[in-house]
Amino acid sequence: MLLNQLYQKIVSVPLKLLVSSRLLPDDPVKELEIDKSQPIYYVLQRRSTSSFLMLKEKARLLGLPNPSLMKSDSEEIQDGAVFFLQNKTLFGIGGKLVNKYQKRLARLIHEQRKNTDKKFQLIPVSIYWGRNPGKENSLLRLIFTDTESATPFRKFFLFLFQGRNSFVRFAKPVDVNRVVTPEQSDQSLATKITRTLRVHFHRRRQAAMGPLISNRRQVITNLVVSDNIKKAIEREAKSKNISLQKAKKQAIKYADEIASAYSYKTVRILESGLTHLWNRIYDGVKVRNVEMVRELATTHEIIYVPCHRSHIDYLLLSYTLYHEGLVPPHIAAGINLNFWPAGPILRRGGAFFLRRSFGGNKLYTAVFNEYIFQLMDRGIPLEFFPEGGRSRTGRLLPPKTGLLAMTVQACLRGTRRPVALVPVYIGYERMFEGKSYLNELRGAEKKKESFGQLLGIRKTLKQAFGKVYLNFAKPLMLNEYLDEKQPDWHEYRGQAGAKPSWLTPQIGEISIELMERINASVTLNSVSLVSLILLSTERVALGRKELAEQLELLLSIQKGAPFSEQTYLPDESPAQIIAQAEKLRTIFSVDNPMGEIVTTDEQTAILLTYYRNNILHIYITSSLIASCFLNTESLTKNELISELTKLFPFLKKELFIDWEEKEFIEQIEKNLSVFIDNEILFVNGDLITRADESMPAFDKLFTHAQIARPTLLRYGIILTLLTTQAGRENLSRQDLEKRSQQMAQRFAALYSLNAPESFDKNLFRNTVSVLREGDLIKVSEDNRFEINPELSNLYDTILSKLNNHSRHIMLKTAAWASRYWDEK
Template sequence: MTGISHQARGLVARAAERLRPGSGLPREAVELLEDEAFARELATMAEAQGSDVAAVRAEATSYLDEMAAEHGDRITEQWARLGAWFMRAYDIVVDEEQIQRLRQLDRQHSLGLAFSHRSYLDGFVIPNVLGARRFSPTFVFGGANLNLPVFGALASRTGMIFIRRKTTDLPVYRLTLRSYIRQLVANRSNLAWSIEGGRTRTGKLRPPVHGILKYLVDAVEGPGSPDAQVVPISIVYDQLHEVAGMTAEARGARKRPEDLRFVFSFARLQRNRMGRAYLTVGEPFSLRERLDELHADGLTSQQAIERVALDISHRLNRATPVTVTAIVSLALLGADRALTMDEVLATVEPLAVYIDEREWPVAGAANLQDRATVRRALQELSVSGVLRQHDGGTEPVWTILEDQHLVAAFYRNTVIHILVDRAIGELALLTVAELDADAELPPGGTAQVGWDEAKRIRDLLKFEFFFPARAQFEQELRTELRILAGEDLLDLTSERAADLLARARPHLAHLVLRPFLDAYLVLADRLAEQGDAQIDDESLLADALAVGQQWQLQRKVGSAESVSLELYRTALALARHRGLLEPGPELATRREAFLAEIQDSLRRVAVIADLAVAAQPHVAVPDPSKVAR
């Protein structure tokens, strides 16, 4: 156990001695094996498989022995101390008023705590925060890859349920897991799981996975079933030691296996202070009531599960606070050069005003325009090796180190969801501003042109961000444009659109959208290069990564953050959705059209970037009539 303190080694050893091999299954597992409904389900499955009932029951029992967890008082106490030791790089910040409201729910309901997943530390944060405040014991779901010797045995005695990722060929396993979750909910236990399935590699939420949620839905549906309150839990960090490894994987490095050596190395990293970790509680909702609403709207069970998953993701984004680290990273990524303190503050100021107008939460209630607060974030990023601080001139300047753009982008992306609608609104205004005087307009006039462009961008990025339904998206976009214009835009002319864009503060399209569109451009280019040939996914991704690295060196893409396998995979998903990967009529032509669409979107983003430069202090504002022409 090299690298772990003597205190921690002793803690692990003492806890391991308390494990009681052969002591039997936890209470919920025993109750499930005694349940007549579960026995009938096993018998039905045995008949369907042509198997012996006893053999199927034995198989289910072995799976229960593998996954079932419990809360041993002494082990849980020791584990909490170990978790605090792992978390020693951070101060944990929670909103106690939110926690008190959650305790009221905890007294009457089973809580389904769906959390955002940015770090392996998340599995310590939630149990420690809730346990210290005397919540009902929480069962946390984790991947079977983390069920390591000693540590896995300890964790399962503290409520950690280890589950397998791939269970397609294991019907008895799936039935057992579903039934076990049903039993936990019936006992009004609290369950916590990552709605993303695994850690984000980019800093923003990944698409939700439906496995645990589907089983939770099964547990609350049907007459006499208990309800559960779904509670989105956002966990965000000022900085993370893990980001360097994740960004290396985004550049093609092989993922390091989670073994004991990895655990010890990870624990050793936590010696270095990294600031704060913020746990924020999103808006809870009754799972049964939401399902009833969706079924009343005619949705199937699968469609309802997908909608609930998106509901959770939206609420998670809404609960995620803006960190000073994220805003500083956004400013430096946008500048792509060294900035003085005054220049950083000048860039942050309009962003801070916008965040305040939109009433987005700020982590720790920090003042984003406070000089000392921003300086501290710059210095902390410099100490961790993300930024370089140069003090040799007339005043200090900060810049992102050459190989740290993806790390800075990770921190920026933790809040990028709050900026997307505004960025799309800017492109919609630009489309109107670029209309020729004699252009043929749709029935809705110039405003309809803008809405159509906004919906096109939304469709282009729908695998990247969580957008609400179209009606709500349009309403939110109207709110963004009202903030930008200071009034409702009811009768929008090209000249008015150009004037609004020229005078907008801040300009966001180039800061928010360009990295993603640059990545899409690379993949679309490699796809178009193949004509109508069928393409292997992995070969296409490898080709995109190689060409992306080349284009970065040639400055054909805006920055290194767009050279990422994670972003290429999202672009690949979009291409597949549009039918560009399988043989079909005019495939080569459609691939070329896909490339042209992204090229034109990037051209418009570049126009916004030019306007942003013109809007900086001491730079003359261009003639609005010539902005977009």
Template sequence: MNDSLPAPRTAAAAQAPVWLDALGALLRPWLRIHRTPEDARALLPDDARPTVYVIERYGLSDTLILEQACREAGLPSPYAAADRLPIKRRRAVVALSRRPRLFGRRPHPTRSETLSLLADVVRAAPDQDAPEKDVRLVPVSIFVGRAPARESGWFSVLFSENWVVVGRFRRLLALALNGRDTHVQFAAPVSLREVIADQADAERGVRKLQRILRAHFRRIRATVIGPDLSHRRTLIDGVINAAPVQNAISASASKEGNGRDAAVSKARAFAWEIAADQSPLVVRSASFLLTGLWDKIYNGVRMHHFDKLRAIAPGHEIIYVPCHRSTIDDLLLPYLLYRNGLTAPHIAAGVNLNLPVMGSLLRRGGAFFLRRSFNDPLYSTVFREYMSQLFARGVSLEYFIEGGRSRTGRTLSPRGGLLSMTLRSFLRESHRPVVFQPVYIGYEKIIEGDSYIGELSGKPKEKESWLGLFRSLRALRQNFGSVAVNFGEPLFLASLLDEVEPGWRETIHDPEVKPSWLKGAVDTLAERILVNINRAADVNPINLLAVALLATPKHAMAEADLIAQLELCKALLTELPYSDRITLTPLAPAEIIAYGEKMQWINRVAHPLGDVLSVDDKQGVLLSYFRNNVVHLFATAAWVACCFLNNRRLARASILRLGRLVYPFVQAELFLPWSEDEFAEHIQRTLDFFITQGLLEADADGRIIERGPGQSDPAFRLRALARTLLPAIERYYIGLALLVKNGPGTLSSGELENLCYLTAQRLSLLHELNAPEFFDKSLFRGFIHKLRERRVVWADANGKLDFDPELQTVAYDARVILSREIRHGILKLTPEKQAELGQVAMEPSTVESGRRVR
């Protein structure tokens, strides 16, 4: 044993053999190493401890790659580091597993002779506190060709990295084809002395160390290339043989009387219909193809905050929960994850996409299919068990909690079915921490634009088909601008459960029994996911143009006014940031206008007194979609502006009081992140901002706020901001007016929702209100739900809504915000309960065909 002080790191007393240098020189032109972290040298403190690199699998190619990666990172070479070891070794490298030998005895699969010798030396060292008496182990993960580049050939995907220990010839082909996409990931060093210190003998400490290292390499490999999935048939057999499914089979056989064999066949058919069959080859091939597709239809795909996701991914079960704005979402997010070093998730897809051929391809890409209805108890049990099996295998998942695509651009109310299944799976298999990753996806133009216009006009949604797919291919000739993918603040499931139910671990006795607190946990989780999606929004030039231009009656502005309004919007988002994950276009207002013209969203009308920018009717409908993407970001400013629509002067206290009154309903509709007190603070800051900008004025003590004359530029800019929130306030007034007019104990929740819907339909015809979602039933349903939740109204013994007479005072407060014309129009249109109105609703196509949607 060499007890002398190791040589300094820079003095390489040992060099790699000449033949190894020659092989390295031959391999070097075929290698391009992507190193993680880039500054790997910072992982190793400059002390006297000798360093040993630990790799997952032994191979000459891995040694050459490690040698080059260390050289590029400024780390000691494995051969130079060997000279500092307390035992005699040619290179300071340990492999946890070895390839089978061509001849001779196969090496022991779980024991490393080098680690055992090092452990004996470290344990026997008399001075345990001396750094040179310890050994620093640095785990290094090496992947050759995990994601072939676009310029590589199709053949290269066959030889990309996987879970199988390949032979020498296959590894050589992989290096030749994919060597320029080699990933080397250095991990933080591990102290050998610390690991074996609490063990009875050195050999037991070595076994513990090897278990830790194997778990580390499995975790990194699963993060980078995905989990090691068994054959689909094996997974389905596991689902069918699970106790909950067997119990459901027995119940189904007893209920339907067709015999147990028929029930088993039915359950197996459900499982085959649901299950994905992810193929690494198909995933890599899809990555290859999609790169060309994105380059063709988009100017660029921008990601923000991905580094924060990458930092938490190892060791966590990741559930990706993006917003759902376009069919492209299903392909875009998995593609970006895969191309940037994370495994492609399994994706929940509607069974309507399970078309011939296409369904098989989607399955091979990782899609699993679910029906819209879970009415069949056997189907529900099979699906839930399939989710649990994926969960137990460490598969990352992706699903949309809004249920379907948003046709209006707004964040839709959540559906908690898949979230509930995920939580119940976690309660069964809580070995790995689970994190939900909200993702915001923002477009500048959507492929489904024309179909969305049709659906907003009352046409039924077209069923997915190959014919529809071929028709949509024509849209690929257009310019769709750029796409932004923002990763929001993650939600750690265990922490959320600790908050909702601190004793949740003690309440789990039978994993198949649904805990009483589960629904509350699912509701809280769903709301926070949507809040965090909104807190990661990207504001692109089209969003800003939509917010500004759709606020005018004719969707037109003089260029100078439009520039001023765009400057105001950007200043609001910059000086009063909604969250630290919001991203904003760097373009100046004039550049935004030029970009909108280039994208053919707006038209320029030349005029001697100044050009006018306008939007035609069809584009106005589509632009409302992009306004709704970001309307939540302007909610506070729009509320303050609403207060001055019909008032020149208001007390600051009145603005705050009314803001607190309306906030719970705005919060529920737009998924805002603040409490009522925090919203009041934002109102205060917004008032101060408007005063600084010259849009409002305050008296000497700041208690009375005043705006300028109605025809002034500041008043015009405030009116434009107010119109982003005004339709919501009008909807609330419709609901309150109907309640007050019909009296307590008259309307049920369903009857009130239907009357609100009919009243809003008629009001939109008479006043050409410019929000396509103005009479969306789901928004009225959410408003009524919030009224009941806050005990503003409640159901009596007959199921009718009762309320306190003070509700009339609340409705009276609307005079501060709404004009007399709108209030009187709503009051005139609000009917008393009639049987025919409570049961029959005007067809949406009738309404939309008679008005211009803006």
């Protein structure tokens, strides 16, 4: 025992000098529900003095029992005792179970049987020395790659090269009381627990390290020699009337254009550089639900599907995952980013490149499909953006399904592990690209990504960008989903590029489901909340006191009628929210004899529409409720629900709302309760009434109603065109969408902010699509509209939700547009 203590002191010297480890999760006692009042024991995979000492340090910081080695001459298993599952291996020899600890574990189980009032907790603890999985066929990985069975000589090199990049990972405790069963002996239960823990440690290591890194040239060779690509090469040679050798060279060229060149060294350098970057420009990156992903990564092939706001998204998600002890994914990036020097760096960071359009190129498609399958089959996590490109309006874009289809086809073909699609919400208080987005939406040509743009970032780095929020949403378990929706999907196992008749519509449904889950996992931040309110005022200005009151209302609505369980509210008070928005220079105060006024300039106001649109779906229900009382003092609840459910199909499709109609009605009722609790609406018998227009409560109601105004105006514009123009001339779907957009642009230029959505064709296209799905309009064989008489009822419902001024200028614009088109 004395020799052991002496050895620990010797090892502790380089450990203190060279090692700085990170704890995962950040607060394991809270996140893993460790009960400090009950006995706690630790489990390490292999006997290791350095790992034992690191465990002691973290246990001390967390206030957990001091880890201790069990004395061989004592039967007592003290609180904080450490169990080692296996001996060290040396050149692949050893690694057997430690019999002494097996007997002690059986003894612990015996003690648990006698003390049923106690909960013995076995906490598995993994120690990672660096995150380098090592390269295949590399001798250097035997020296520099993490392993708990390293010799003292190898451990010294790990201290030296990986000591500042080590992790201590606590896992959820095993409740021994729940494991104990009367029909099994102590020894058999000890064996069962040991087997479970060995699998646990193996899976955790795979989730943190990933598979061995393959040589890029070997990856390309493996692609080209696969049976599927050989067949594709033969088809290419035959269809193009070229030699097999020439077709093979083309396939190699495509593979070289696509494949990543993942480098652990590059990832380490990027991690160090990005840590400095985030600390310089952001006030912090707030991550939620990462523990769920850690657990999922041990059993599933993970495909991350984040929303796409900024080029920073590529770096942010990979950085976060690496920082949280998970393998960074290989990322599908547009070929436009493959310019020097960004392209080579991104490729080494795990990016693989794809063309914006495959253009019917069957050989390129086959190579890309095979690459996706081989990555998934090897257990490498992937990331792609379902929207295809960055949103220029702040709303989620209609999903592109190409990469999702390849993912589903790879699942049909059969991957080693089940597939989990993990939606990710990424939100910024301020973004790099805000001004360039507005220029593009107004007709300016999109600037091609280049080295010059990278140089221009230097000016941007001097600004403050607030906080970033990254939320992992509810995952979609693809195998289970297909079992439920398409039970015959297993029949396609082994088939590359299988295309059953149900595939395309099913992929469409999955893509919408993913977008809805992203929107359900939003974090409300200072800029988005302030934007939502200020843009609902006539002159983008409001008294500071009134702004605080409106913010209080928004927070009350989400507390009383939360959009989803995964929607997050800010911790700050309304006054702190306003102060944060001021700090980010999105708003400013103007002195006034009757109290400060909060406002912004016109250019910034237009930028604020982007941040407002990030959270518009959260408050659309409450705003529509408020809109119902603009032109009437009272309604019954049934009348209110009847009117709003007419609009629900449009809202669900446009805003990717994860509710069915029944849930929407429940949301209406919850929001009504919040308005009543805040004395903005009142119950009067069977009627719900609003305050008189002279009362402050009506001002709150009026301002809140204006949140839905742009949406209602857009619907009104399309319906105005349908009810006026379609009856006078043959109006095609393309004409309707184009003219609606033209009207919206003129309306915005003359009477409102020249906001980005006025230029967004997708919004008008969505509305027309819902009208068709609801049989309110039909398209004839010559692509002309036939209008259902029920359309006029919907039109009246929408007009009733707008105030007199809005209705007047919309109809005025429509009349002007009608004369303009007649004259053309």
